Amino acid sequence: MAINRRDIKGNGRGTVLQQARLWSGLVLLVYATGHFINHGLGLVSLSWMDGMLTVMSAIWSSVPGTVLLYGAFAIHILLGVLSVLSIRSLKMPFWRWFQIALGLAIPYWLVSHIIVTRGSELATGVPVTYLQELSLLWPVSAVKQNALLLLVWVHGIIGVHFWLRPKSWYKDGLLVLLPIAIAVPIVAMAGWMTAAKRELLRLSLDTDGAEAVDMAARVAAVREAVSDYQAIAQGWVAISLSVLLLVFVVLIIAQGFRRRVQVTYGNGLTVDAAPGKTLLDVSRDNRIDHLSVCGGRARCSTCRVLVMSEQDGLSPVGPAERKLLDKINAEPNMRLACQARVQGDVNIRPIIQPKRAVSTPLQSDPFGWGVEREVSVLQLKIKEFRPFVDKTLPYDVIYVLNQLLDLMVEQIEAQDGHVDKFTNDGLTAVFGLETHKTQAARSALYAAARCQALVEGGDGAQQLAAPLKIGIGVHSGRAVIGRVGKSSDQTAPSPVTAIGNVSLIAEALEMVTRRSDASIVYSKYVHELCGLGVANMLGTPSEFAIQGLAGKVEAVMVKNSSPLRKKLELTQS
Incomplete structure (x- = not known):
């Protein structure tokens, strides 16, 4: 990866x-x-x-x-x-x-x-x-x-x-x-x-x-x-x-006069090595790309490898290596290449590959492994979806759902958003993978307003085979960003997903729209990032308790998205 x-x-x-x-x-x-x-x-x-x-x-x-x-x-x-x-x-x-x-x-x-x-x-x-x-x-x-x-x-x-x-x-x-x-x-x-x-x-x-x-x-x-x-x-x-x-x-x-041992890599490459060298040294000796962000000091885990053979070909795990492996909940057959010294023949597979060593189209993908970043998450769901399904023919359900989601994705991608996942009644999108947190919040909120505008009236509503209403929750915060479920050869990447409280809060804010007449509910933090001034001019300030989180989340409930969209356009210019 x-x-x-x-x-x-x-x-x-x-x-x-x-x-x-x-x-x-x-x-x-x-x-x-x-x-x-x-x-x-x-x-x-x-x-x-x-x-x-x-x-x-x-x-x-x-x-x-x-x-x-x-x-x-x-x-x-x-x-x-x-x-x-x-x-x-x-x-x-x-x-x-x-x-x-x-x-x-x-x-x-x-x-x-x-x-x-x-x-x-x-x-x-x-x-x-x-x-x-x-x-x-x-x-x-x-x-x-x-x-x-x-x-x-x-x-x-x-x-x-x-x-x-x-x-x-x-x-x-x-x-x-x-x-x-x-x-x-x-x-x-x-x-x-x-x-x-x-x-x-x-x-x-x-x-x-x-x-x-x-x-x-x-x-x-x-x-x-x-x-x-x-x-x-x-x-x-x-x-x-x-x-x-x-x-x-x-x-x-x-x-150079010591007995040589063999180190075999996961791709089948076998090299000779002198006992006493670390696995990281062996990789460097043989010009095999092996990532080591901390420089081989056991302060990160990027050089870790899976040992595919018996571990008696490596030196015992030392205290520093053990502490780090325990911290990342490593498997029993995982070792740090900068600490494990070869003593006999061993078969290993490096877990993380440097970008230059990856020959697939994703060699420049920064999200092949988890990174931490401040992003904005947009959670969109169709209101009263179950009754709609019950009274609509199966073909029409799929047809209308695809119509709606195509329109929503178009607006999200126009604001540099990335669709995280589709559900049977909506989607989740992430903003800020390549932009600053302020621009990410503005993009997410503007995409939400545009989506509502399309559903509430205009060309988008006319294109839908049946009238639908949507609810949207938006929140910003730090999250672990990465591709979950990606194949090991990186030829079939999964979408980027955001893991953390930011997604949990965005989902909770969207659920508020289901039990109210609000079309968009976004957090006060998003409001502050966007610099939108007095919240009462755009919606109703409220507080919500969210299960699993201490304290309450301050938010703004928006019934009519038009003033919000115009405010964002005005402040952007």
């Missing part, structure tokens, strides 16, 4: 080690963000920079702050090393290699920066001021400083992106988060460089010259005190990175 990669909900938190790496990284990113904002204040003044530096120092130089910061730093590095050494496939997505490369480069550049700041304080006993730091960095270390800033920021943002990506709100949240992610490093670089040039110019124009001489002496003292330590520290970091890469290469080469 095809899937919209951005519409998957997050279901899991990953393993304990993955959570530790995530949260230690978030601590470091919080510190870096504050530090970068501090740099950005250089666009205002040096005093603002020093003011925020005082606050930052009070937090992070305290005993709890120091333990938290350096503890997170140590944990993140240690778990990063373990993560690199656990890699069993070189065919990973580009973003993963890019994040690893950034992570390996950061310590080499960062250790020099730490020694110049914290190290100089320890060596000289004099707290580092922003003016001193700017004098140390500008202009000789400007490129290095900006490179380090970008390395840290991009590495952290990649991690945050794949942490938040499975969240249902993340796609909409990107409209706010992406500009912030771009602005922070730009403002930070502009801020510290602007402040450096401004302050050094001020010192050069100082007629007394005492401050400039004092600052030059302090900068020279710091450089002399830490220069040897910088070289030694960077040397050890370079050696450590070299050893890490050497061990990594040895592990990858050694893996």
